[in-house]
Amino acid sequence: MSIKKTGIIIGCLLMMAMILTPAWAQDVTKLSYPQLNKLEIPKVEKITLKNGIRLYILEDGSLPILEASVRVNCGSYLEPADKVGLAEICGEVMRTGGTSKWSGDKIDEMLEGVGASVETSIGMSSGNASVNALSEHTDLVLEILSEILRRPAFNEDKIELAKVGRRSDISRRNDDPSDIGSREFRKIIYGPESVFARHTEYATINTITRDDLVDFHKKYYHPENVQIALWGDFKRKDIVDKIKNYFGDWQRGDMKVPPPPKVDYKFESKVHYIFKGDVNQSNIYLGHIGGLIADDDYADRIVMNNVLGGGFGSRLFNTVRSKEGLAYTAIGFYTSNFNYPGVFYNYAATKSKSTCKAIIEIIKQIKGIQTDPPTVDEMHFGKDGYLNSFVFNFDTKAKVVNRMMNYDFYGMPEDFLQKEKEKVEGVTPEAVVKAAQRNLHPENLHVLVVGRQEDFDMPLSELGLGPVETIDITIPAEK
Amino acid sequence: MRKLSAKLLLILTGILFLIPQATFGFDFSKLENSVSEYTLSNGLKVLIMERHDAPVASFVTWANVGSVDDPKGYTGLAHMFEHIAFKGTTTLGTKDIRRELELIAIEDSIFMELRAERNKGRLADSLRIKQLTEAYEKSREASYELVIPNEFGNTIRREGGVNLNAFTSEDQTVYFFSLPSNKVELWMALESERFLNPVFREMYKERDVVAEERRMRTDSSPVGRLIEEFFAMAFKAHPYGVPGIGNMSDIQYYSRQEAKAFFEKYYGPSNLTIAIVGDVNKDEVLKLAKQYWERIPYRPAPERIATIEPDQLGERRMELEDPSQPFYIVGWHTPENTHPDAPIINVLSDYLVSGRTSLLYESLVKEKKIAVQVGSFSNSFGGKYPTLFTIYAVPAAGHTNYECEKEIFSALEKLQNDPILLEEIEKVKARAKSEFINNLKRNLGLAMQLCGYQQYYGDWRELFHELDRINAVTPDDVQRVAKKYLNKNNRTVAMMNTIGAN
Numbered sequence: 001m002s003i004k005k006t007g008i009i010i011g012c013l014l015m016m017a018m019i020l021t022p023a024w025a026q027d028v029t030k031l032s033y034p035q036l037n038k039l040e041i042p043k044v045e046k047i048t049l050k051n052g053i054r055l056y057i058l059e060d061g062s063l064p065i066l067e068a069s070v071r072v073n074c075g076s077y078l079e080p081a082d083k084v085g086l087a088e089i090c091g092e093v094m095r096t097g098g099t100s101k102w103s104g105d106k107i108d109e110m111l112e113g114v115g116a117s118v119e120t121s122i123g124m125s126s127g128n129a130s131v132n133a134l135s136e137h138t139d140l141v142l143e144i145l146s147e148i149l150r151r152p153a154f155n156e157d158k159i160e161l162a163k164v165g166r167r168s169d170i171s172r173r174n175d176d177p178s179d180i181g182s183r184e185f186r187k188i189i190y191g192p193e194s195v196f197a198r199h200t201e202y203a204t205i206n207t208i209t210r211d212d213l214v215d216f217h218k219k220y221y222h223p224e225n226v227q228i229a230l231w232g233d234f235k236r237k238d239i240v241d242k243i244k245n246y247f248g249d250w251q252r253g254d255m256k257v258p259p260p261p262k263v264d265y266k267f268e269s270k271v272h273y274i275f276k277g278d279v280n281q282s283n284i285y286l287g288h289i290g291g292l293i294a295d296d297d298y299a300d301r302i303v304m305n306n307v308l309g310g311g312f313g314s315r316l317f318n319t320v321r322s323k324e325g326l327a328y329t330a331i332g333f334y335t336s337n338f339n340y341p342g343v344f345y346n347y348a349a350t351k352s353k354s355t356c357k358a359i360i361e362i363i364k365q366i367k368g369i370q371t372d373p374p375t376v377d378e379m380h381f382g383k384d385g386y387l388n389s390f391v392f393n394f395d396t397k398a399k400v401v402n403r404m405m406n407y408d409f410y411g412m413p414e415d416f417l418q419k420e421k422e423k424v425e426g427v428t429p430e431a432v433v434k435a436a437q438r439n440l441h442p443e444n445l446h447v448l449v450v451g452r453q454e455d456f457d458m459p460l461s462e463l464g465l466g467p468v469e470t471i472d473i474t475i476p477a478e479k
Numbered sequence: 480m481r482k483l484s485a486k487l488l489l490i491l492t493g494i495l496f497l498i499p500q501a502t503f504g505f506d507f508s509k510l511e512n513s514v515s516e517y518t519l520s521n522g523l524k525v526l527i528m529e530r531h532d533a534p535v536a537s538f539v540t541w542a543n544v545g546s547v548d549d550p551k552g553y554t555g556l557a558h559m560f561e562h563i564a565f566k567g568t569t570t571l572g573t574k575d576i577r578r579e580l581e582l583i584a585i586e587d588s589i590f591m592e593l594r595a596e597r598n599k600g601r602l603a604d605s606l607r608i609k610q611l612t613e614a615y616e617k618s619r620e621a622s623y624e625l626v627i628p629n630e631f632g633n634t635i636r637r638e639g640g641v642n643l644n645a646f647t648s649e650d651q652t653v654y655f656f657s658l659p660s661n662k663v664e665l666w667m668a669l670e671s672e673r674f675l676n677p678v679f680r681e682m683y684k685e686r687d688v689v690a691e692e693r694r695m696r697t698d699s700s701p702v703g704r705l706i707e708e709f710f711a712m713a714f715k716a717h718p719y720g721v722p723g724i725g726n727m728s729d730i731q732y733y734s735r736q737e738a739k740a741f742f743e744k745y746y747g748p749s750n751l752t753i754a755i756v757g758d759v760n761k762d763e764v765l766k767l768a769k770q771y772w773e774r775i776p777y778r779p780a781p782e783r784i785a786t787i788e789p790d791q792l793g794e795r796r797m798e799l800e801d802p803s804q805p806f807y808i809v810g811w812h813t814p815e816n817t818h819p820d821a822p823i824i825n826v827l828s829d830y831l832v833s834g835r836t837s838l839l840y841e842s843l844v845k846e847k848k849i850a851v852q853v854g855s856f857s858n859s860f861g862g863k864y865p866t867l868f869t870i871y872a873v874p875a876a877g878h879t880n881y882e883c884e885k886e887i888f889s890a891l892e893k894l895q896n897d898p899i900l901l902e903e904i905e906k907v908k909a910r911a912k913s914e915f916i917n918n919l920k921r922n923l924g925l926a927m928q929l930c931g932y933q934q935y936y937g938d939w940r941e942l943f944h945e946l947d948r949i950n951a952v953t954p955d956d957v958q959r960v961a962k963k964y965l966n967k968n969n970r971t972v973a974m975m976n977t978i979g980a981n
Contacts (some may be wrong), residue, residue, distance in 0.1 A: 002744025027570065028634060028668045036661040037534040037758055063916055096835070105845075108835040134913055161848060164875050167806075168851045171876040175701050175803040177573060278802050279699035281691065312565075312632030312643060322628050325687025328695055349695050377627075381636035388639025390661050395533040396920070430481050 002254030041394050044404045045236060049111045051250055052224030055243060056405045058231040060397045066135045066232040069402055070149070071409060072127030074220035077195035077260045083208050085200040089162045090154075090213045091122030096156035096162070097146035104158050107144055107155075116145050124196065125260060125339065126409075127220065135233035139242065146246035150220060154213045166205045167478070173199075174473055177276050178349070181283040181450045184471060188272055188446050189289055189343050190263060194461050196340060202478035222253030229405045231397040238404060262339050265289040267444035269466040271341075274450045274473055282355040286362055288441055290335045290342030294412075298336060299400055299423035300435035305380035307374045307432065308365065309346060313363045316346065326350045332366070334439055338410040352455035356463055359447060366442040373429035382432075386424055393417060510919065511943045514929065515761045517768070521777040522749025522757050525768045526929045526939055528756040530922060532750065536660040536757025537642075537922035540670055543752075544745035545650040545724030547784055547864065553733050555689065555725015556741050558647040562685050563738060563875050565631055565645070569676040571669070572630040576678070582622035583680065589615045594734065612829035614641045619683060626680055631673065638665055642923060649719055650863040651934060659925060660758035664767055666749045670753070671771040674746050682735045690731065701803035701975060709808050709973035710867075717788040719861050747778025752933050754926040788812065788865060795971040800978040807880040809887065810869035811964050816935045818860035822948040823960045824868055828855045828956070829907045829924065830899060831890075832870065837907070838894070839870070843886050849878040851885075863935065867971070868964065880974040894961045898954040911949045 024276055032353055047055040076087035095118065098104035116133035117139055129149065133141040174180055183199060190197040228247075230239055267288060291301070309316040309332025320330035327348040335342030346366065350358040394400055407416055447465055460468045485605040517525040549556045569576045593611040596603050637657060643656040658666055670809050707722050716721025724730075753772070755764050791812060813824055831839050832855045843850040852873040862869075872883040918924055932942040 028665060028672075031664050031668060033661045033664065036659050037531075039534055063919055065916060065920075105836075112834045112836045113909060115910035132913075132917065134916065161845065164848050165851050168876040169874070172804045177699055214536045278701070281694035312627040312636060318628040321688055322681060322684065325622065325684035326691070328688055330693035349699075350691060351694060355506075377630075377633060381633045385636040385639060388637070388659065389641050391534055391639070392641050392657070395535045 007241055008164065014397050022089050036391070039391055039394060042397060042400055044401050045403070046408070047240060049244065049248060050225070051248065051252055052222075053243075053247055053250070054225075054227045054282060054405075054408065055240065056097070056227065056401050056408070057239060058229075058397050058401045059234060059236055060231050061233050063157050064135045064233050066133050066138045066141065066230070066234060067398065068129075068145070068228060068230045069398075069405070070127075070129035070131075070133035070145070070229075071227045071405055072122075072129075072149075072221060072444070073225040073257045073322060073409070074127045074216075075123060075125040075260070077124060078220070078258070079216070081198070082204060082467050084198055084204040085166055086208050086212050086216060087122040087127075088200075089159065089166065089205075089208060090216045091120050091127060092162045092165075093154055093158050093213060094152040094217065095120040096151045097158035100151045100153055101147055102144075103153075104155060108149075110140065111144065114140065116141050118148065120148060138234065138239075142242055146250075149226070150247075150250055152217060154210050154217075156210060156440070159208075159210055159213065163208070166200055167202060167218060170200055170202060170205070172477060174276075174475065177279050177281070177283045177450045180274060180276065181285050181347075181448060182274070182474060184274060185285040185287075185345065185446075185448050185451075185475065186343070189265070189287070194263070196263070201476055203476065206478070218284060218306070219253075219255055220257060222255065223247065223250045224252050225255075225257060227405050228407060229401045231401045263289065263341050265341070266406070267441055268446075270446055271460050271463060271465050272446065272448045272466040272471055273453060273460055274471050275453065275469055276450050277452060279352075279451055280455075281349050281351055282449050282456070283349050284355065284358055284359075284450075285345060285347055285448040286359065286366075286445050287332075287343055287345040288445060290344045291439060292341060293336045293338050295336065297431075297435045297438065299420055300427050300431045301334050301336065301439065302371065302386055302420075302424055303374070303382045303427045304432045304435050304439075306385065307378045308332050308369045308436075310382075313378075315368065315378075316348075316362065319365060320348055320350075320358060320361050324357075324361060325394040326354050326361065330362075338406075338412070352452050354459050355449060355451060355456040356386045356458045356460070359449075359463060359465075360450075363442055363445065366440055366445075369436040370433060370440060370442070375429075379429060383427055387421065390421055498502070507943050507946075508889065511940060514939065515765075517765055518937065519748065519769060519773050520908065521773055521775055522747070522780070523768075523772050523775070524752040524933060525765065525772075526752065526754040526926075526933065527759065527761045527764050528754070528925060528929065529759060529761055530756060530925075534660045534758045535657055535922065536663060536755060536759050537657040537926050538655060538670065538922050539923070539926040539930055540654040540674070540756045541752045541754065541927070541934060542652040542654075542746060543650075543750045543780070543934050544652055544862075545648050546721070546725075547649050547861070548741075548745060548781070549718065549721065549723075549725070550737075550741070552729060553737055553741075554721050554729045555693075555734060556729075556738060556884055557652055557745075558723055558725065558734060559686065559689055559730070560742055560746075561645050561647045561652050561654075562689060563679050563682060563742075564673055564677060565629070566680045566682075566685070567627075567631045568672045569678055570672070570681060571634060572627050572678065574625045574627060576964070579622060579678070579680070580627040582618065582625065583678075586615070586618040586622050586683075589618050590734060592689045606746065608793075623681065628681075631669065634669065635665075637686065638662055647723060649723060649861040651931075653927065653930070655923060655927070657757075663755065663759055663764055666755075667767045668769040670838055671774060671779045674748075674751070675775045679735045679738055682738065686730055686733065686976040689725070690727060693727060693730060697722065697724060698727075701801055702806055704801070705799055705806055705808065705975045706972055708797055708799060709810070711970065712797055712973065713812070713867055713971040714788055714945065715808055717786050717864060718784065719788075719864065719866065743778075744781055747780060748772065748775045749780040752930045754929050756922040756926040756929070786866065791969050791971075794967050799971050799973065799975045801975045802867045802977065802979050803975060804876075804977055804980070805874045805878075805880045805975055807874065807883050807972075808869060809871075809970055809972045810856075810867035811966070811971075812865060813868045813964050814865050816866075820960055820963075821862075822945075823952050823956045824964070826904065826907050826911075826949060826952045827909065827957050827960060828868065829854065830903055833907075833910065838890055839872075839887060842890060843872060843883060847886065849875055849882045849886065851875050880976065884972070884974075891965050895958065895965065898958045901954055904952060904954055904957070908946075908950055908952075912946060915946055 045057045079086040098102045120129045186197040316330045330348040332346035334344040515527045645654040839853045850872045856869040929939040933939040
């Protein structure tokens, strides 16, 4: 008890001290900093093997670890519409289903016995593999990687295991409100049938056969479609020799991989509603189609994003979160991809009773960035912050070498990032407003609300944002 | 089980053949020796680790205070203060500090009147509440006029800070970000200032933000709801059973004074550790640490919580009926992190649920296909005080919590009857080594680990002895611990059963 009292007394003294002695206070804007130690951007070595595999190599002896990542030119956009999930299952079973040399269970034992991992997956627009091992196990993991990528066995039991997993995902997909929202918002933007938004159903999973997986792998997994980035504790000559040893006799294929399809988007204003009975908070999504990284005003949009909805101090954070206390998360980004348009999305989760209030506030901020140029302070964190944190693009070898691999895949110049930085240096408040006017369409937004309309502050139809369409998310039953 | 082990033995022989046992010589002492430790005159612990790979540095302030320290009736207060710590200081975030503090005082006095009236419950005067609410809103808006919103965070972002964030867990509150390494002084100035001269501005709106955080993480999240029930059931005396985010009514109750008192009690320099890891010079860092952090006067460190969770007398169990899909959790009371049995429990946990060759993954997921996922919370929950070892299972579509439970219990029973194979322990140790080395990659992760070991063991060096503790574990240890703790009377079960599916 006495301790508690002392604590409070000291507390009062401190409070007084704090008000009475401003001399303690620091003006951090007046600090001056020493020169930053020179950033040595590590040089990635690029090698193309005779069979077309492209290697990206970076030595790093600081810890006794070998890491690798693989990118294969394929993706779920290539699977037929009645077999959605094929690519994902193919990517999983390639690893779990074993190879002609070892069963999947045996590979599990071999890797976990030495604390190593080799994992594979196929996403929307690339096949991937990742490797992590203590460098003493380099040969083991490279041989397993080679076996998995080249000679997967697609064991039936592991295909069934993967299907059990996918069916469970389907059965659980309406449990969490943010899962529902992000899935359905993509469908609203790209279209429900679009390869960029479609998703599995029991019916699509059940039609997938082992032959489908074998065919998909056979079609796309050829050395000329494969890039491998390696970094860690090795000598470059040794690692290249090892890769040649395990991958050198892989024969080229002749498949020309088609690019992802074009997106056909029509701007319109519409409100979408999904009923979720067991929540006391609405998940709100607003936006429309986004852009490409190669767009001329990409640099302006970097600053625009930081000012509008990119974290601490952004307009959405300051208003929706700090000033109004409406949400814990309030973000907005105009996203851009390399080979298909991104999404302009704004998100907040707010108590049911303030649903419409939050929507109105977010739209106000989107309109605001088209008319009110960023202030001096906003340019500080939106632009200077980007430039001052630039060094963090190079603080790990993994970032450097993986970026190089990705740029190469998309045919971007090696110094793309440095060029972008120079462009950001030239961004003005006016350029941000222009980019907002050009790219944002606050009069043509799709609004999606996941929640309980009976608890909202007003009916969604009274927002004046167009007709309200209720989306039925009932999961089609398994036949 | 026996059949499975024979199979594993065969495969392990295969591995030994594949890899000639390399003598593994990574010298941890070199890393250990690159850490410097100082205690400032006010009791603040400073840990510095030089790493010159890239011109960046990560900074952590680790406060030995967590949600277990929330006062009764004020659950979530530790987490609330974490939010307030981003609201700025007497010099950052304000247009006029003297005027602002006056207006804040007015806001407080109206809020306290409003709160007192509300607290009368049924006897409260609704008209008075309405008037006071209006007056309070006005006073809040008046003080907000003088706020420069989020100036603290903006200053860090402007100077190139990244990963700016903080978290509050049961045992600690941790603040962190990274900067280009020439800006050490900025961190020193800002970070020391926020624990020297914090201003609890926008307190009441920030409570609303925290309320939304609770709605997001707990109320509107099926697994969030289940976990809160589970821990409340498992601990009847110790505050590990109380939700760290706070009960909704408490979140909406606390005042600025209570948050301040909490800060005064728990944020004295002797209760803090700071860690700086990156491209820095330790002498310069120490000089700046003294210059900035020694401005905070010494305060005695608060006492530990004395409450000990009493022995459990029988199984505790609850079934939550929910529109969501099934989810199963079971936990057993186990000792604190520094207890000699703790590393054995970690080995046991790894053996049971880590990776595709773990006992429960093999049986529930791979073979029987009744679950799609199994896992444990052995290390992520508390540990300063006696805690829980927890296993969860996510049943596969068409399968039930009961099927998973039956399988888990029968696996554990076998584990209690037959010691596990030496090869299995060796595998766990190999994984621990690999994981340990991988965890050394990032400056921020290292800074946090140093602080964590400093808090739990009173000595950051214990980080580098973690593998020794794991390597000392024998099959007999695992069997003994399984028998000692994984008993029916000592367990708590919570499950979510689907009623009226989504």
